Amino acid sequence: MKFVFQILIFFISSVVFGQIEDVEAKIVTNTIDNFIDIKGVAINNELTFKEGFSYLLFSLKEGANGNLSRNSQSGEFSLKPEEEIELSKLSVNIQKGEKCKVYFFIRKNNELVSKDSTVIFSAEEVKVKEIIEEDSIELKGLVFEDVKTKIGKDFYDTFYQNYLGAGANYPFIVYIDEKPSVGISSKITVTADDRVLLEFMTRPDQEFIELAAKQTLLKIKSYATKRKLLYKNKKF
Secondary structure: HHHHHHHHHHHHHHHOOOOOOEEEEEEEEEEEEEEEEEEEEEEEEEOOOOOEEEEEEEEEEEEEOOOOOEEEEEEEEEEOOOOEEEEEEEEOOOOOEEEEEEEEEEEOEEEEEEEEEEEEEEEOOOOOOOOOOOOHHHHHHEEEEOOOOHHHHHHHHHHHHHHHHOOOOOOEEEEEEEEEEOOOEEEEEEEEEOOEEEEEEOOHHHHHHHHHHHHHHHHHHHHHHHHHHHHHOOOO
């Protein structure tokens, strides 16, 4: 009877709160001399069709002198039952004394579903795999966009200029996504740490775009302050 009750609770939770997506993000690497092929693979571990997912694969290479260079690819995808597909591929050349950190994120409705990460060293060094977090120092100040329209691109460019001008160097990634809507309008969503910081409908008005960019910067600054206090309190 208890087992039946547990099944009933799980069924009700799935209907009310939504089924947990069992989609796995996996990084696959292949090294030939100092050239590394990096693949972002998505795996559907269920017998149901999956759709409405997005991915982001990016690498951060640290040179021997400490300089950073990055490369990224993003897009949307769906999965057949128990399907495993290659979503993206990057190629990185790593010389002696260099290392590359690779991150792969899968999201649905701006919420993180799965992620994978790895560190790759040059051929002369021992190669290891370790878990790395989004708040590592190399990730400070990063902004990724997935805009679809000219208005969305104008907003992103305006925001990013303000972001750089403010000297922002926050220890989390900011994502700017755009979804088409009715007519010429679209919806911009700004997230960080899988939290929606701001959503608004676009307008073909430069004054509105500049105001939205400033408002976005204020929201991010406010979140950074609250995030810092939260992490500080967690230490005690």
